[in-house]
Amino acid sequence: MRKRDSNKEARLHIKRERKRQKRIRNSNSLPFKKRGYLEKFQIKSDKKRIESFEIDVQSPFFAYLKRQDFFRKINRTYFLAPKEIDFFENYERTLKFIQKIISSKINNVDSRVTIDFSLCKKASQTPLFLLKIILDKIDNEYERMNSKLQVLRISNKVEVKGYKARNVRLNLFLSELIKEVDLDREGQVPLMSTRYIQGNSYRKGVLYNLKGSICRKVVSFMNEVLKQHSFELSSDGRHKLDGLISEVLSNAEDHGKLNEYYVMANFSTNRDSDSENEIVGEANIFIMNFGPSIYERLIETGDENREIIDDLDQITNVILKKVNKFRTSDLYTLYSLQHGISRLKYVDESRGTGTMKFLRAFFDLGDYEDKGKNFIPRISLISGSTGIYIENNHAPYFDTNKNQWYVSLNKEQDLRMPPSDDSLFKLETIFPGTLLSARIFFNTNHMLRKVEGGGKNERENN
Amino acid sequence: MNEKIIDLAQAKKSSSTAYAGRPEGEEARKIFKLDSIDKDKSIKVEVVFPPNTTSLNPSFFLGLFFKSYKRLGKKRFNDKFKFNLNSVEVSIKENIRKDISDGIEECERTINSNNSIRALFK
Numbered sequence: 185m186r187k188r189d190s191n192k193e194a195r196l197h198i199k200r201e202r203k204r205q206k207r208i209r210n211s212n213s214l215p216f217k218k219r220g221y222l223e224k225f226q227i228k229s230d231k232k233r234i235e236s237f238e239i240d241v242q243s244p245f246f247a248y249l250k251r252q253d254f255f256r257k258i259n260r261t262y263f264l265a266p267k268e269i270d271f272f273e274n275y276e277r278t279l280k281f282i283q284k285i286i287s288s289k290i291n292n293v294d295s296r297v298t299i300d301f302s303l304c305k306k307a308s309q310t311p312l313f314l315l316k317i318i319l320d321k322i323d324n325e326y327e328r329m330n331s332k333l334q335v336l337r338i339s340n341k342v343e344v345k346g347y348k349a350r351n352v353r354l355n356l357f358l359s360e361l362i363k364e365v366d367l368d369r370e371g372q373v374p375l376m377s378t379r380y381i382q383g384n385s386y387r388k389g390v391l392y393n394l395k396g397s398i399c400r401k402v403v404s405f406m407n408e409v410l411k412q413h414s415f416e417l418s419s420d421g422r423h424k425l426d427g428l429i430s431e432v433l434s435n436a437e438d439h440g441k442l443n444e445y446y447v448m449a450n451f452s453t454n455r456d457s458d459s460e461n462e463i464v465g466e467a468n469i470f471i472m473n474f475g476p477s478i479y480e481r482l483i484e485t486g487d488e489n490r491e492i493i494d495d496l497d498q499i500t501n502v503i504l505k506k507v508n509k510f511r512t513s514d515l516y517t518l519y520s521l522q523h524g525i526s527r528l529k530y531v532d533e534s535r536g537t538g539t540m541k542f543l544r545a546f547f548d549l550g551d552y553e554d555k556g557k558n559f560i561p562r563i564s565l566i567s568g569s570t571g572i573y574i575e576n577n578h579a580p581y582f583d584t585n586k587n588q589w590y591v592s593l594n595k596e597q598d599l600r601m602p603p604s605d606d607s608l609f610k611l612e613t614i615f616p617g618t619l620l621s622a623r624i625f626f627n628t629n630h631m632l633r634k635v636e637g638g639g640k641n642e643r644e645n646n
Numbered sequence: 647m648n649e650k651i652i653d654l655a656q657a658k659k660s661s662s663t664a665y666a667g668r669p670e671g672e673e674a675r676k677i678f679k680l681d682s683i684d685k686d687k688s689i690k691v692e693v694v695f696p697p698n699t700t701s702l703n704p705s706f707f708l709g710l711f712f713k714s715y716k717r718l719g720k721k722r723f724n725d726k727f728k729f730n731l732n733s734v735e736v737s738i739k740e741n742i743r744k745d746i747s748d749g750i751e752e753c754e755r756t757i758n759s760n761n762s763i764r765a766l767f768k
Contacts, residue, residue: 395662395666395667396658396659396662396663396664396666397659397662399662399664399666400662400663400664403700418737419700419735419737419738419741420741422700422738423700423701423738423741423742423745424701426663426664426700426701427664427666427701427703427745429664430664430665430666430667430701430703431666431703431705433666433667434666434667434668434703434705437667437669492761495761495763495764496763498763498767499763499766499767519763522761522762522763523755523761523762524755524756524761524762524763524764525761525762525763541703541704586762586765586766586768587755587765588755588762588765589762590762599763599766600766
């Protein structure tokens with residue numbers, strides 16, 4: 185046994201004690217006086233950081249918005265929402281309203297932005313979805329900043345208040361801009377939502393792509409929707425819906441330049457009918473990607489894609505000789521929906537099949553409508569400076585002579601005739617990406633009739 | 647005659663059930679080395695669908711098979727590629743069969759008329 189070296193132990197003890205003291209000095213458990221001094225110093229440094237805080241415009245997302253001149257010079261923080269927030273009825277005011285809120289939130293890091301909806305009578309989900317995506321993006325930037333701060337925190341949530349109109353309350357809730365809502369049983373009542381999902385198109389390999397999982401989520405959601413009407417997706421229905429959603433997600437991945445896309449689906453139902461079978465459910469699906477418009481993407485590859493551009497020019501000239509209310513970009517956007525049209529046709533001649541498949545599947549599922557009650561199924565596509573709205577009267581048709589499917593947006597069902605300006609129109613303020621929204625209505629009686637009719641929809645029966 | 651089995655389960659995430667997307671089809675084409683398989687006349691291919699398959703979109707089908715279809719033509723393509731749906735749920739088999747024939751139809755349509763707008767002026 186070795187003899188204990190008491191001197192050595194004493195030296196070690198002193199050494200350890202010194203180290204412990206040093207740790208204490210460096211830690212938060214400083215004597216109160218010193219801690220206060222340190223905190224003051226940290227707060228001062230945090231304040232400096234916050235003052236110089238700017239949204240990272242180097243990030244592709246905000247850099248793109250900045251290039252698009254999306255932000256406004258605005259310092260006020262209180263906003264009265266317009267009477268109608270809707271891209272269909274009031275596009276320019278709606279987009280400008282969103283731009284102002286976003287700009288204010290960016291310019292006023294340390295003050296709360298308030299939106300007052302007290303005069304707003306109608307707020308559709310599509311613009312609210314756009315607002316929600318960008319607000320979340322900014323909040324992520326704030327979180328990034330918070331992680332660098334030592335004492336202070338930036339919490340700059342937008343305050344939403346004054347929402348009185350029923351549909352405004354409902355849609356604010358469905359878009360996740362308010363966390364709870366008090367609704368009477370009259371009219372649509374929210375039942376479920378996928379919440380908002382962010383996908384990306386990073387091509388690490390098929391095994392890493394999120395699209396399949398997102399698609400499964402949305403399809404399961406729709407199945408739950410149908411269960412509300414005592415139906416369930418048959419294998420055939422699941423197959424159709426799978427095809428529809430995955431195709432549209434593929435398009436979002438393919439056409440976006442910023443690699444990210446956003447998806448949300450929700451379902452609400454009216455409970456005001458006496459008969460359970462007359463209850464109408466409304467499902468909304470939104471898919472958004474930021475970046476150049478469909479038209480800009482087509483032009484980008486124009487030199488390599490000469491054959492397709494020549495075809496588009498040929499039909500565009502036919503229309504422009506007949507009417508002058510459309511621009512080339514509007515018509516190109518409509519033609520991009522047609523079978524076999526793709527900006528990457530020069531890479532692979534078999535491209536351009538997805539959009540038409542999506543449109544056909546949508547109108548196959550969503551053929552129930554009741555105009556009197558404003559139950560009108562619709563696909564809206566907003567891309568750059570063009571808006572397209574497709575309702576049942578302009579659903580895709582099959583041209584037996586040409587053996588092709590078309591969507592012409594006119595009553596003549598002829599792509600060589602001008603489209604209706606209610607369905608294709610130019611937008612003055614450029615939209616910062618491409619937003620596809622689909623609204624479908626479900627009614628139990630209607631579905632029963634469809635099942636009895638062998639799955640045919642009303643257009644086919646007529 | 648050589649026989650090669652292509653297991654489509656390798657071409658998707660295990661949690662997804664739908665085959666969609668051109669890039670995914672093209673990537674699967676590389677994984678299964680279809681370019682070299684096309685050139686070897688002695689190889690017959692059995693394409694096996696996994697049990698949880700719910701749909702096969704034309705975009706994926708074209709990404710995976712269009713080059714082979716164009717190179718081989720309809721008859722030789724049908725001789726070379728056999729689709730095995732034995733593991734697929736009975737109720738969905740017909741749909742997948744329809745997806746395959748839609749995919750083949752798309753290949754044919756693309757070879758014949760290329761796009762629907764050009765078809766208008768023919």
